[in-house]
Amino acid sequence: MKLTVFGATGGIGGELVRQALDAGHEVTAVVRDPARLTVTGDRLEVFRADLTDPEVVRPAVAGRDAVLSGLGARTRKDAGVAARVTRTVLRAMEAEGVRRVLVVSAGPVGPEPADGVVDRAARGLVSRVLKGVYDDLREMEAELARSGTDWTSVRPPRLQNKPLTGTYRTVVGGFPPRGRFIARADVAHAMLRMITDEGTVKQGVGVAY
Template sequence: MKLLIIGGTGKTGRELIKQGLEAGHTITALVRNPKKLKITHKKLKVKKSDVLLPESLDLPFQDQDAVISALGHKRFFIKTSILSRGTQNCIDAMQKHHVTRFICITSLGINESRFKLGIYYTLFTIPLILYFYFLDKSKQEKLIMKSHLEWTIVRPGQLTNGKKRTTYKHSTKVGHYIFTKMISRASVAHFILQNITSLTYKYKAVGIVN
């Protein structure tokens, strides 16, 4: 398939690119700084774009079969709308170019999965460190759910740099109120690539943990 990956220079984005290429897909990586992506392959195209600039999204979204968003940033302590505004621009670009399949990575602990990232995140990390970030992720999810795309939202537990596993827990009800459940970025990438054409979680937000 022809896959557009947003946020390709992040750790999860790199795993998506690496595993997508290994699976034989043609990958277009949408990045702000191409120099940060240290991957080269005959089936990889790197496009310099900014999700906050709609005019930069026109060409990359053309002729794609699916779009995967691993969009993120590190501006945790200030009010931000980068994720929600950037995602809306991507939705608009997809609709313009008739690309329907969209998979977006967010996190457990958002919207109806609130409190499911464990008590440490619920009482400390989210309210004191990630409050604005998670607020924007919540808006991001709602924009996706209101769109006319064939969407799946993937909510991982705490992300790690561990090895890829091909067996893990995934459902609309995973997570834990007390303990923080984890999952490797490599495993998240594996799950997403296995579910691009699957109807199991179409129009659903699915949690994934070890």
């Protein structure tokens, strides 16, 4: 497949690029600073772009089978970036007739899992502390829902920098019970697997160990 990855210099974005190349896909990595991209490969195209103008982004998504985004706020001060950049990407995709897009959101944005009281309390505390970040992700998901794309929002819990396992749980329209952690590498793995999974189209998907 021909894939475009936004946020390719981030933890999940970098894993998306690396794993997609390893699987034999052609990858366009959209970055602001190419020097920060550590992944290399014969089937890799690096596309430098300011992600504020859909017209600038259109060549990066034209003719692609799917677009994947690991973009999101790295700190509370960055809140707003996910919705803003996703809006640009969606406009570019719609202009080029590209339909499939998968993005990273977060577990607390989706329905509350049927966990124990302790897990619900912890989830509520995190949601209050990171309210601006999660409000940004909710607006991002609203942008997806308003678009004409075949979107999937992948909602992980707390992220870890650990090796790929390929073993995790997913729940379409919900969240895995007692799912507290997942490696960024496994989030990327799940996203790549979902590209061709019609059951995840226009859905939020919880993913966790």
